[in-house]
Amino acid sequence: MKLIFHGAAGEVTGSLHELEADGTHYLLDCGMAQGRRKEAEQKNRCLPVNPSAVSAVLLSHAHIDHSGNLPTLVKNGFRGPIYATPATMDLCDAMLRDTAHIQEKDAEFVNKRAARRQANHGHTGLLPPVAPLYTMEDAERTLPLFQPVGYYTPKVLSKHLSYECYDAGHILGSSSVILNYHDGDTRVRLAYSGDLGRPNALVTRPPDSLPPADYLILESTYGGRFHKSSEHVINKLRDVVNRTCARGGRIIVPAFAVDRTQQLVLLLHQLANAGQIPSIPIFVDSPLAVNVTEIFRKHIECFNAQTRQYLLDGEDPFGFSRLQYVREASESKKLNDLHGPFMVISASGMCEQGRILHHLRNNLSDPRNTVLITGFQARDTLGRKLIEKMREVRVFGEPVTVRAEISSLDELSAHADQGELIAWLKPLAPHLAGIFLVHGEAEQAQALAEVIRSQYGVEVAVPQPGQTFDLPPRNVNHSVTVYNGEIPTSRSTDS
Numbered sequence: 001m002k003l004i005f006h007g008a009a010g011e012v013t014g015s016l017h018e019l020e021a022d023g024t025h026y027l028l029d030c031g032m033a034q035g036r037r038k039e040a041e042q043k044n045r046c047l048p049v050n051p052s053a054v055s056a057v058l059l060s061h062a063h064i065d066h067s068g069n070l071p072t073l074v075k076n077g078f079r080g081p082i083y084a085t086p087a088t089m090d091l092c093d094a095m096l097r098d099t100a101h102i103q104e105k106d107a108e109f110v111n112k113r114a115a116r117r118q119a120n121h122g123h124t125g126l127l128p129p130v131a132p133l134y135t136m137e138d139a140e141r142t143l144p145l146f147q148p149v150g151y152y153t154p155k156v157l158s159k160h161l162s163y164e165c166y167d168a169g170h171i172l173g174s175s176s177v178i179l180n181y182h183d184g185d186t187r188v189r190l191a192y193s194g195d196l197g198r199p200n201a202l203v204t205r206p207p208d209s210l211p212p213a214d215y216l217i218l219e220s221t222y223g224g225r226f227h228k229s230s231e232h233v234i235n236k237l238r239d240v241v242n243r244t245c246a247r248g249g250r251i252i253v254p255a256f257a258v259d260r261t262q263q264l265v266l267l268l269h270q271l272a273n274a275g276q277i278p279s280i281p282i283f284v285d286s287p288l289a290v291n292v293t294e295i296f297r298k299h300i301e302c303f304n305a306q307t308r309q310y311l312l313d314g315e316d317p318f319g320f321s322r323l324q325y326v327r328e329a330s331e332s333k334k335l336n337d338l339h340g341p342f343m344v345i346s347a348s349g350m351c352e353q354g355r356i357l358h359h360l361r362n363n364l365s366d367p368r369n370t371v372l373i374t375g376f377q378a379r380d381t382l383g384r385k386l387i388e389k390m391r392e393v394r395v396f397g398e399p400v401t402v403r404a405e406i407s408s409l410d411e412l413s414a415h416a417d418q419g420e421l422i423a424w425l426k427p428l429a430p431h432l433a434g435i436f437l438v439h440g441e442a443e444q445a446q447a448l449a450e451v452i453r454s455q456y457g458v459e460v461a462v463p464q465p466g467q468t469f470d471l472p473p474r475n476v477n478h479s480v481t482v483y484n485g486e487i488p489t490s491r492s493t494d495s
């Protein structure tokens with residue numbers, strides 16, 4: 001087997017890893033790159049793989065930096081199956097349509113503005129219009145290619161290759177996978193962590209321990225950092241909300257409707273019930289107005305015991321009754337005339353596209369407002385510039401002065417920190433011949449690599465884009481499987 005790293009190699013977005021087995025090509029994820037606009041645009045449009053030569057995609061989870069470029073793959077000739085858990089399929093149905101809609105609307109906005117400018121300046125020859133990365137039609141041609149694969153259910157990919165997915169505890173439906181190559185006496189087992197969640201998340205189950213493998217592709221988003229305690233997060237959130245409400249400001253939260261948003265809403269619900277913050281309206285500004293509750297109720301298999309019990313009891317653990325969906329662009333614009341305090345949650349999470357850009361353009365210059373960042377912001381994204389406290393940023397190419405408060409609740413991020421990654425790795429480490437660190441900026445990946453080498457003595461590589469690795473067979477007979485949660489605690493993995 002051979003591994004070729006393309007995206008999320010030395011960076012966090014655009015996950016795209018290629019696996020070659022017996023001359024057949026598979027992709028692990030096909031995410032959208034974000035960051036420096038032109039560079040990201042180039043990466044997203046010019047795929048480093050030949051789409052028609054890819055036999056299948058194994059999708060770890062629905063986040064756009066893992067799934068968001070699937071329609072480009074299909075637009076350029078991919079016709080194979082996209083394997084994902086049923087919850088990931090339902091989320092992708094909403095998210096890929098949403099992203100296509102955003103691509104179309106952003107291109108339309110930029111083209112209209114360019115045409116207006118050129119008319120105002122008396123130019124006659126129009127610049128060629130900007131085309132969306134992909135359209136709704138491309139997204140809708142992608143969705144029928146999805147095929148469901150349940151957790152802990154082996155899926156045969158070819159005569160010699162099969163795979164199995166486990167709960168990554170990151171977001172609804174997220175998975176880690178184990179690929180099993182078996183040809184006579186030749187065996188290779190490759191694990192891919194996907195994005196790993198946190199052991200004590202409010203909503204999701206803890207990440208499963210994986211069965212033994214020879215090689216591992218491991219995410220390293222927070223490889224050099226430790227999250228603060230949940231008490232610290234709750235206090236910080238309480239203070240931010242109270243400060244902004246006292247100023248009569250708005251709280252702008254960049255995130256998709258299905259994301260860490262549920263944790264945030266749950267915490268706000270608890271704080272309001274305890275009388276520690278005022279109960280403010282929360283608007284989810286999404287053109288699709290995804291019915292989050294329905295998707296969640298459909299997939300109670302993805303939740304921890306406490307949340308599952310709430311849902312089975314018909315309770316509303318996320319306080320969704322407080323959420324108001326904003327479907328039409330005209331209603332979204334009306335939010336601008338509304339007096340605060342209130343909260344708006346809108347995509348995209350890293351402030352790179354979509355309605356959040358309009359909210360930021362309208363609200364960043366007002367010192368009463370707060371922009372509340374709740375997820376990881378990749379280098380060179382607008383979200384990263386905001387948390388780095390840049391006083392002037394560009395939105396839709398126009399300069400905007402930042403006077404609003406910028407607050408970051410990193411701990412609401414759905415990624416394990418260094419200590420949690422190292423703990424997750426412990427049962428796997430004795431079996432591994434090598435680890436490839438992806439999905440992390442250089443300093444985070446290097447910090448994690450050092451700890452892994454010193455603690456477990458396993459060889460670690462931090463691949464660069466385009467780098468290829470052979471995975472020689474080790475022919476080790478693995479026979480122990482350890483799961484977290486309510487799954488049986490042992491079974492053979494060598495059948």
Ligand SMILES: [Zn+2]
Nearest residue numbers: 061063170195
């Ligand atoms: Zn993710």
